Amino acid sequence: MELPAALHRDVTDFGRLLTEGGMPVEPAKLVVPMLERFVAIDHGFAKVRRTPP
Template sequence: MTKLKLGPIADDKPVKVALELPATLHRDLTEYGRLLAEGGVPIEPAKLIVPMLERFIATDRGFAKARRAP
């Protein structure tokens, strides 16, 4: 099993987001969704964006420090 930063994706109410992704990023998200599914139904790239951004924000020490600053 591949060790990925994201864990299981919560099945929350979908939120519509309109943006353009570079083709290379879309391919990487598609592959990430395939690996995260561990042989099950691949997770579509759009469902990965929010958890990845949440994880990024939660682990960004510079952001946390700046947020605490007066």
């Protein structure tokens, strides 16, 4: 997975803050759960998804 450099840095820092001891976390391990959560709570997306074509 390719991320822009600034986003890679931010996600890496975010992962480091989540772990005990500040160990680095590969961004790909965080991006999938973050996107799953985002899609799950996006009310606009849910509304469009429920609307028949």
